[in-house]
Amino acid sequence: MSKQRVLTGITTSGSPHLGNYVGAIRPAIKASLSGDYESFFFLADYHALIKHQNPELVHQSTLEIASAWLALGLDTDKVIFYRQSDIPEIPELTWLLTCMAAKGMMNRAHAYKGAVQANVESGEDEDTAITMGLFSYPILMAADILMFNAHKIPVGRDQIQHVEMARDIAQRFNHHFGEHFVLPAAQVDDDAAILQGLDGRKMSKSYGNTIPLFLTEKQLKKHINKIKTNLLEPGEPKDAESSAVFQIWKAFATPQQTTAMAREFANGIAWGEAKKQLFELINEQIKQPREKYLQLLENPAQVEAVLQQGALKARDHSASLMAKARRAVGIRPLG
Numbered sequence: 001m002s003k004q005r006v007l008t009g010i011t012t013s014g015s016p017h018l019g020n021y022v023g024a025i026r027p028a029i030k031a032s033l034s035g036d037y038e039s040f041f042f043l044a045d046y047h048a049l050i051k052h053q054n055p056e057l058v059h060q061s062t063l064e065i066a067s068a069w070l071a072l073g074l075d076t077d078k079v080i081f082y083r084q085s086d087i088p089e090i091p092e093l094t095w096l097l098t099c100m101a102a103k104g105m106m107n108r109a110h111a112y113k114g115a116v117q118a119n120v121e122s123g124e125d126e127d128t129a130i131t132m133g134l135f136s137y138p139i140l141m142a143a144d145i146l147m148f149n150a151h152k153i154p155v156g157r158d159q160i161q162h163v164e165m166a167r168d169i170a171q172r173f174n175h176h177f178g179e180h181f182v183l184p185a186a187q188v189d190d191d192a193a194i195l196q197g198l199d200g201r202k203m204s205k206s207y208g209n210t211i212p213l214f215l216t217e218k219q220l221k222k223h224i225n226k227i228k229t230n231l232l233e234p235g236e237p238k239d240a241e242s243s244a245v246f247q248i249w250k251a252f253a254t255p256q257q258t259t260a261m262a263r264e265f266a267n268g269i270a271w272g273e274a275k276k277q278l279f280e281l282i283n284e285q286i287k288q289p290r291e292k293y294l295q296l297l298e299n300p301a302q303v304e305a306v307l308q309q310g311a312l313k314a315r316d317h318s319a320s321l322m323a324k325a326r327r328a329v330g331i332r333p334l335g
Contacts, residue, residue: 006037006187007150009044009084009141012061013052016068017210018282019195019203022251025072027189028154032079039079040148040314041069043307046084046091046140050133066303068213071293076306084144086311089322094143096325100172101139101165109138110161142166146173147318149182160186177328180321193251196244198226214293217283224279234270245274252281 008028016025032039043066048058062083074081084090106112112135119128138161145153145166153163163186170181194202197209204210211223227244240246240262250258264274296303326332 003036003038004151005040005148005182006031006152006154007040007042007145007148007184008154009042009047009144010065010069011044011047012058012065013048014057014061014205015064016213017203017205018213018248018251019197019210021072021213022193022195023156024154025069029069029072029074033073033075035078037152040150041074041079041081042144042314043083044144047137050131050137063297063300063303066307067293067296070296070303070306071214071289073289076310080148080310080313080317081306082310082314083307086307087147087314087318089315089318090140090143090147092322093147093325094140096329097142097146097169097173098136098139100176101136101142101169102172105165105168106135106138109135109165110158111137138162138165139169142169145184146170146181147321148314149321150184151182152187153184154187154189157188160188177325180325180328195251196247198223198228198244200228200244213286214290220283221279224275224282227275229271232268232271234273235268237268238265240265245271245278249274249278249281252278252285257281 008024010024028039028041031037032041043062045058045062048061052058066081066083069081070076112130115130115134116126119126119130141162142165145163146169153166155163163184167183167185170183174181197203197207198211199207199209201207201209211220215223227248229243229245230238232238243265246261246265249261253261261269261274261277
C-alpha cells in the first residue's frame with residue numbers, strides 16, 4: 001500500500017519567527033524524517049501576492065523562508081520541496097476548479113467575510129479594496145492540495161474551512177468528470193505549541209509582536225528582554241502558567257528543564273535572570289542552524305538549485321495529473 005501524502009504550504013510574506021518554528025516548522029520536519037508519509041512542502045508565493053504588492057518583499061521572503069527550512073534540517077532527498085510558481089499546472093488547475101466552485105461557498109470564506117465586515121464597520125462600500133485574489137484564494141489553495149492528491153493537510157483551526165472547501169470542490173469535479181481527486185482531510189495538531197509574543201498575545205506578524213528566528217545573538221537577547229512581565233520583585237513567587245517567558249521556555253526545554261524552571265518561578269526567580277536563561281536555551285538550539293541560514297542567504301543560487309530540483313520532482317506528478325484533468329473536461333486533441 002502506498003504511503004499517505006501530507007502537504008504543507010508556507011506563505012512567502014515575511015521572515016520566519018519563533019512561533020512559526022515551534023508551531024509548524026519543527027513538527028513538520030520531524031514528521032517528514034519519520035518516513036511514515038510522503039511529504040510535500042511548498043513556498044506559496046502566489047498566495048503572498050494576495051496581501052503584498054511589494055515585489056522585493058515577496059522575493060526576499062522566498063529566499064529567507066526556503067533558507068530557514070533547509071537550515072533547520074529539511075531533507076530534500078526525503079521530501080518534495082518546491083516553489084508554487086514553478087508549477088505552471090497549478091494556475092491551470094485553479095481555472096478548472098474555479099469553474100466547479102460555487103460562488104455561494106466562496107461568499108462564506110472567513111477571510112472574505114472578515115474583509116467585508118471590516119468595510120461595513122468603517123462605513124465603506126462592502127467591496128472596498130477586496131480583490132478577486134482575496135475572494136477566490138480558497139480555490140488556489142484547493143488546486144495546491146488536489147494537484148498532488150494529498151490525503152492530509154496540517155493546518156491551524158482557522159484554516160480547516162479551506163481544506164473542507166477543497167474537499168467540496170474535488171467532490172463536484174469527481175461527480176461531473178469521474179474520480180480524479182483524493183478527498184483531503186485537515187489534520188489539526190491540538191498539541192502544537194502556540195507561542196505568546198512580546199506582548200503576551202499569540203505571536204503573529206499581524207500583531208507585530210514576533211521574535212524573528214535567526215536574529216544575531218545580540219538582537220535575540222534584546223528581543224527576549226522586551227517580553228512583557230509583571231512587576232513582581234526577585235524573591236516573590238511568580239505564576240509560571242500565565243508567563244510568556246515560561247511558556248516560550250517550555251517550547252524549547254526538555255521536560256526536566258521545564259520542571260526545574262517551574263520550581264525557580266515558585267521560588268521567585270528575578271525576571272532578568274529568567275530571560276537570561278531563556279536566551280541561553282534558545283540561542284544554543286539555533287546557533288548551528290543560524291550559521292547555515294546566513295550561509296544560504298549569501299548563496300541564493302544554491303537555494304534556487306534546490307528549488308529547481310524540487311520543481312522537477314513535483315512536475316512529475318502535476319504534469320500527468322493535469323493531462324488527465326484536461327482530457328476529462330474535454331480539452332484534448334481533435335484527432
